[in-house]
Amino acid sequence: MQKIPQGPGSPRVDHLLIAEMVEPGSRVLDVGCGDGALLHLLAETKSTDGRGVELSRERVNACVTRGLSVVQGDADRDLANYPDQAFDYAILSLTIQATHYPKTVLENLLRIGRRAIVSFPNFGHWRIRAELLFTGRMPQTRNLPEPWYASPDAHLCTIKDFAELVASVDAEVEDAVAFNTSGQRLSMRRSIWMQNLLGEKAVFLLRKRYTG
Amino acid sequence: MPVHPTLADVETDGGQNLRLAEANSPSSKVLRLPESEPLRLACDQLLAPISIAYETYGQLNADKSNAILICHALTGDQYVASQHPVTKKPGWWSTLVGPGKPVDTDRFFVISPNILGGCMGSTGPASIDPKTGKPYGLNFPVITIGDMVNAQARLIDHLGIDQLFTVIGGSMGGMQVLEWAASHPERVFSAVPIATAAWHSSQNIAFHEVGRQAVMADPEWCGGDYHSFGKVPRNGLSVARMAAHITYLSEDALHRKFGRSLQERSKVTFSFNADFQVESYLRHQGSTFVDRFDANSYLYITRAMDYFDLAAERGDVLANAFRGTKARFCVVSFTSDWLYPTRESREIVHALNAVAANVSFVEIDSNNGHDAFLLEEPEFFATIRGFLTAAGTRRGLKV
Numbered sequence: 001m002q003k004i005p006q007g008p009g010s011p012r013v014d015h016l017l018i019a020e021m022v023e024p025g026s027r028v029l030d031v032g033c034g035d036g037a038l039l040h041l042l043a044e045t046k047s048t049d050g051r052g053v054e055l056s057r058e059r060v061n062a063c064v065t066r067g068l069s070v071v072q073g074d075a076d077r078d079l080a081n082y083p084d085q086a087f088d089y090a091i092l093s094l095t096i097q098a099t100h101y102p103k104t105v106l107e108n109l110l111r112i113g114r115r116a117i118v119s120f121p122n123f124g125h126w127r128i129r130a131e132l133l134f135t136g137r138m139p140q141t142r143n144l145p146e147p148w149y150a151s152p153d154a155h156l157c158t159i160k161d162f163a164e165l166v167a168s169v170d171a172e173v174e175d176a177v178a179f180n181t182s183g184q185r186l187s188m189r190r191s192i193w194m195q196n197l198l199g200e201k202a203v204f205l206l207r208k209r210y211t212g
Numbered sequence: 213m214p215v216h217p218t219l220a221d222v223e224t225d226g227g228q229n230l231r232l233a234e235a236n237s238p239s240s241k242v243l244r245l246p247e248s249e250p251l252r253l254a255c256d257q258l259l260a261p262i263s264i265a266y267e268t269y270g271q272l273n274a275d276k277s278n279a280i281l282i283c284h285a286l287t288g289d290q291y292v293a294s295q296h297p298v299t300k301k302p303g304w305w306s307t308l309v310g311p312g313k314p315v316d317t318d319r320f321f322v323i324s325p326n327i328l329g330g331c332m333g334s335t336g337p338a339s340i341d342p343k344t345g346k347p348y349g350l351n352f353p354v355i356t357i358g359d360m361v362n363a364q365a366r367l368i369d370h371l372g373i374d375q376l377f378t379v380i381g382g383s384m385g386g387m388q389v390l391e392w393a394a395s396h397p398e399r400v401f402s403a404v405p406i407a408t409a410a411w412h413s414s415q416n417i418a419f420h421e422v423g424r425q426a427v428m429a430d431p432e433w434c435g436g437d438y439h440s441f442g443k444v445p446r447n448g449l450s451v452a453r454m455a456a457h458i459t460y461l462s463e464d465a466l467h468r469k470f471g472r473s474l475q476e477r478s479k480v481t482f483s484f485n486a487d488f489q490v491e492s493y494l495r496h497q498g499s500t501f502v503d504r505f506d507a508n509s510y511l512y513i514t515r516a517m518d519y520f521d522l523a524a525e526r527g528d529v530l531a532n533a534f535r536g537t538k539a540r541f542c543v544v545s546f547t548s549d550w551l552y553p554t555r556e557s558r559e560i561v562h563a564l565n566a567v568a569a570n571v572s573f574v575e576i577d578s579n580n581g582h583d584a585f586l587l588e589e590p591e592f593f594a595t596i597r598g599f600l601t602a603a604g605t606r607r608g609l610k611v
Contacts, residue, residue, distance in 0.1 A: 061595055
């Protein structure tokens with residue numbers, strides 16, 4: 001198992017994995033870009049031409065002040081405005097679970113980007129399963145800190161669920177990485193069943209399946 | 213009273229004459245284009261000769277890559293960061309523009325022209341028509357935002373600048389920024405349209421019509437020929453300004469400032485005196501405006517704004533205005549601006565997204581209404597500074 005170096009102030013594991021997947025110099029749209037950490041990382045390490053979309057006004061303003069090209073907008077509503085294949089990568093990092101229409105958002109990502117990269121928290125992780133099993137209540141963990149009624153997460157899914165969604169929108173998985181609670185990458189040799197059990201988060205690199 | 217006073221006449225006559233003198237011989241720099249270089253206007257008339265009054269701040273660098281064009285709003289002018297010759301007040305954007313400020317004149321060469329149709333030295337209805345020797349008045353052709361921008365382009369040509377580093381402006385200035393990006397895309401490296409829209413809404417046209425009718429209903433307007441009679445439609449222009457001023461504020465801002473407080477009295481007078489502070493404030497705004505602005509200019513400029521519709525000329529698809537643009541955009545709106553609400557900025561952003569343009573969009577939380585773009589809003593200033601710094605780095609400008 002490969003360990004990804006982590007420390008205070010160091011980039012998020014999923015960001016590092018996403019950065020590994022992105023070709024240098026590409027055009028990137030980061031949907032739900034937050035404080036712009038991923039856009040900044042990609043610009044620094046991969047010389048990307050990056051843009052962001054973010055719901056929170058404060059975060060957008062902070063991004064623009066840092067010199068990032070970010071617009072205030074809503075992934076559910078605003079992606080429809082972007083033209084086909086305008087970006088090399090359309091990225092959704094730890095955001096899909098907070099969207100109202102994850103399927104539509106994913107379809108838009110696959111349309112706007114030649115490739116889509118999605119990272120998400122895996123609701124199939126054993127801790128979450130155990131909490132639900134033993135306490136009979138909606139899990140609250142480090143990654144799901146809010147009680148169910150206050151959580152911004154509207155559509156939580158497992159790795160298996162996400163793989164099914166990918167198939168249903170006619171996309172293929174070019175790469176998929178799950179990693180455990182200590183940021184260790186889970187071997188792709190493991191079965192998806194094991195990844196779904198042990199992976200705390202996952203990153204998928206996707207491409208629209210060419211038909212005809 | 214002379215029809216077109218000189219600065220010498222002003223010594224004895226003050227206010228109104230000083231303004232008229234500035235209309236023809238401004239204190240600022242002036243580019244004078246001769247009869248042989250007419251401007252073809254949207255109405256298909258040729259206008260010549262043309263004066264464009266302007267101010268500059270800072271130094272143009274060797275490769276002429278650090279020029280920022282500032283486009284002013286309806287009643288603004290070229291005195292963006294220097295004392296106004298008529299009102300003696302500081303420049304209208306002196307909080308934003310200057311050494312070390314977000315639009316940093318230590319780094320950038322700032323050009324600020326008075327618009328075509330204005331009354332501070334650029335050719336407008338108060339200028340002398342060379343054919344008659346009298347002010348144009350209503351003989352001045354109806355102009356558009358596009359005409360203003362084309363006139364500015366002549367100035368930029370004259371300064372030998374191929375591509376502006378940034379075009380920035382709020383309200384009507386923002387319309388000019390959008391027009392620059394749409395009509396002269398190769399000449400704009402970055403664009404900052406603030407508190408503006410890609411077309412003038414019917415509500416805004418309606419407000420402008422109220423203002424114009426107030427001016428034209430004033431008997432002193434004299435069919436637009438008030439200069440010849442030595443008159444000024446003070447009351448009409450003042451009412452127009454009062455109505456417009458309300459639209460620049462938010463209800464919250466008015467309430468905070470005045471509430472229902474009475475003006476220098478403890479109870480209402482049961483009359484039509486200015487009992488309330490807000491009435492007295494508006495009357496003051498109206499009367500001081502008359503001292504510095506030409507009534508006919510007000511008619512022409514509001515008309516130009518009404519005609520503005522970036523999409524209409526391009527198959528009713530706003531995105532067509534920006535197709536192929538390489539410019540970096542920073543669109544800014546303010547939460548309490550109901551004259552150019554955020555949704556209108558969002559339309560611009562959607563159109564820019566539709567052509568995959570490089571765009572930033574921030575909505576600034578402010579309760580100062582449309583006026584917020586003229587005030588010192590820290591978040592707004594940080595945005596402008598951050599955007600210009602990043603764009604400067606991208607352009608390879610040395611800090």
